[in-house]
Structure formats: C-alpha cells, structure tokens
Amino acid sequence: xxxxxxxxxxxxxxxxxxxxxxxxxxxxxxxxxxxxxxxxxxxxxxxxxxxxxxxxxxxxxxxxxxxxxxxxxxxxxxxxxxxxxxxxxxxxxxxxxxxxxxxxxxxxxxxxxxxxxxxxxxxxxxxxxxxxxxxxxxxxxxxxxxxxxxxxxxxxxxxxxxxxxxxxxxxxxxxxxxxxxxxxxxxxxxxxxxxxxxxxxxxxxxxxxxxxxxxxxxxxxxxxxxxxxxxxxxxxxxxxxxxxxxxxxxxxxxxxxxxxxxxxxxxxxxxxxxxxxxxxx
Numbered sequence: 001x002x003x004x005x006x007x008x009x010x011x012x013x014x015x016x017x018x019x020x021x022x023x024x025x026x027x028x029x030x031x032x033x034x035x036x037x038x039x040x041x042x043x044x045x046x047x048x049x050x051x052x053x054x055x056x057x058x059x060x061x062x063x064x065x066x067x068x069x070x071x072x073x074x075x076x077x078x079x080x081x082x083x084x085x086x087x088x089x090x091x092x093x094x095x096x097x098x099x100x101x102x103x104x105x106x107x108x109x110x111x112x113x114x115x116x117x118x119x120x121x122x123x124x125x126x127x128x129x130x131x132x133x134x135x136x137x138x139x140x141x142x143x144x145x146x147x148x149x150x151x152x153x154x155x156x157x158x159x160x161x162x163x164x165x166x167x168x169x170x171x172x173x174x175x176x177x178x179x180x181x182x183x184x185x186x187x188x189x190x191x192x193x194x195x196x197x198x199x200x201x202x203x204x205x206x207x208x209x210x211x212x213x214x215x216x217x218x219x220x221x222x223x224x225x226x227x228x229x230x231x232x233x234x235x236x237x238x239x240x241x242x243x244x245x246x247x248x249x250x251x252x253x254x255x256x257x258x259x260x261x262x263x264x265x266x267x268x269x270x271x272x273x274x275x276x277x278x279x280x281x
Contacts, residue, residue: 023141025135026144046142049088052086111154116264142169147171154248208278242261
C-alpha cells in the first residue's frame, strides 16, 4: 500500500496507472470504523484499484465545532487499510489542499441549507468543495459514501450531475452497533451514560418505520411518533427530526414514494445523525 501526502504525488501516481483501470475512491476523515471499511470492501469488489483519502477537512467545520479535537489515528487507520488491501492512501496537508489565498468554493444552492445545513451553515459547502477537489486529483470512476450521511450523499449526487463529473456515486448501507447505534467516528466522544442515551436516535427512527409499515403515511404523524420517543430521553437535545425527499431534501407532507426520515441531536456535546428510508412498496 502506497501513501501519498501531496496533491502532486497523488496525481503522478494516478497518471502512471495502467490505462483503462477502474479506480474507486473512499473519501474519509480518518478515525476509521467498520462503516468505512464496508465501503472499502465495496470499492474493492467493484473496482480494479482502491484509493482511500484521509483528510480532516477544516472547511466543513463551523467556528465552534470540534475540528481541533476530531479523532485522528493515522497509523491505526493505515494498518486497517493495509489489511483491507487498499492500493493507495491519499493524506494531504491542509496547506496543500487549500493554498492561503484560495477563494474558490463549490456550493449546491438550496440543498446545502437543508437538514444539517440549517444548523451548520457552510458545512455542505465545505463537503462539496473538498469532494470536488478529491475527484479532480484522484479521477475515480466511482466514489463510495455511507448512507448515514444521507443528506451529504444527495448533495454530492446533485453536484456530480450538475458539473458533469464522470464519477458514479455509490452509497453503502448504514453499519450499526449491536444495539442499533449508527457507527460514527464521533461515537468515541461519548461517555458511558451518553453512549446509552445515544441509542434513542435509532429507537425513534425504528418507531417511525414501524408505524409507517403499519400504514401511516402522514409525515407529521410519523414525526410526532419519533418525537414521543425522543422526549423520554433527557440526554439527547434534538436538532431536527424531518421526513424529506431523499433526492432534494425537501420536506414531504404525505409519504407517497420513497422518503427519508432523518434525525440529528446533541448527546452531551457530541452531535450525532441517523436516518432510515421509508418505502411504500
């Protein structure tokens, strides 16, 4: 496994790949867990070569967010990726990715202000900017993202469509702990009591899914079902619980086609997200 720490070195390595070789990219911020590794395996199954980027992207963190303390475990991450037979790791510095006088950003208007974008202004602009740069540097045929970040996936799909990137966006299923908590690098912040409280996100979504499967189609009543579950857990402070169209992230009134039930909450000082798809068929 080769590790490249500059844009120039990664580009040179990409240029020397055999022509016609299918490259899969798994973008990460490190602190890898089974969710990331499931995407690596999906990339390995679909592509000839796999590149994993490890880059804690400052552009997607707000002023008072956890950039400084975001978990970093590069050596451990590389050991995991080598075990998964990853071909290349791209781990650039902030200075290399964002020159001091950089003033160019990629923004998906409208969608970037929905769900997490409402409470984290500029977050999705940071995501789409760094993903666009990764696409330019690595030139993948396919890029692999997790369903846990459903809003991010929808926004990246729209960016790819609008800017004609020749990249297939592949979304892998959420990987959960045995009690249902969605795997996340930020779970490492949770103390034992917070860890117990965090499962309420999954419980709320499960109750929504249960009521939906029983025939409820009113988004408002489904949201109320989830809110009742959340109200019994004082350790979680709700940011949002919404049911939206998974393609454009607009709220729906009646679930007539596939919809996304999405939740975000603060557990202690840790912001967690989760979601479930509701399909009438």
